Amino acid sequence: MNKKIGFIGIIVGMCIMGMANLVFASIGSEGKAVKQPRGIEVVVKQGDTLWSIADRYNEQADMSVQELLYYIKEENKLTSAIVQDGDKIIVPIQS
Numbered sequence: 001m002n003k004k005i006g007f008i009g010i011i012v013g014m015c016i017m018g019m020a021n022l023v024f025a026s027i028g029s030e031g032k033a034v035k036q037p038r039g040i041e042v043v044v045k046q047g048d049t050l051w052s053i054a055d056r057y058n059e060q061a062d063m064s065v066q067e068l069l070y071y072i073k074e075e076n077k078l079t080s081a082i083v084q085d086g087d088k089i090i091v092p093i094q095s
Contacts, residue, residue: 039075039090048088051082057091068092 042053054087056069061068071092073081 017024033075039092041088042091044083044085044087044089046085048085049084050078053083053089057093061091061093 040057040066042057046054050069050072051065054065058065058068061069061071068091069081072078072089075090076088077090
């Protein structure tokens with residue numbers, strides 16, 4: 001019985017330590033300045049894909065094509081990589 005209680009106490013203690021670690025890690029990152037790229041509006045032309053747009057602007061954004069593609073999707077709240085002729089999307093570019 002005492003071994004069972006001790007084991008449960010260790011498990012609960014580990015869970016509490018893990019949660020505290022998550023809380024303190026998130027608090028520590030709040031004070032740091034994070035580069036927020038500003039964006040430019042791009043009108044999608046016929047034949048454009050998100051990949052081709054990311055490839056066109058990745059050097060300005062100082063990111064790889066894959067990274068910029070991710071941020072374009074995030075910034076525009078896109079659930080897929082499909083864009084249509086005439087769509088306006090924001091391409092995040094660092095200042």
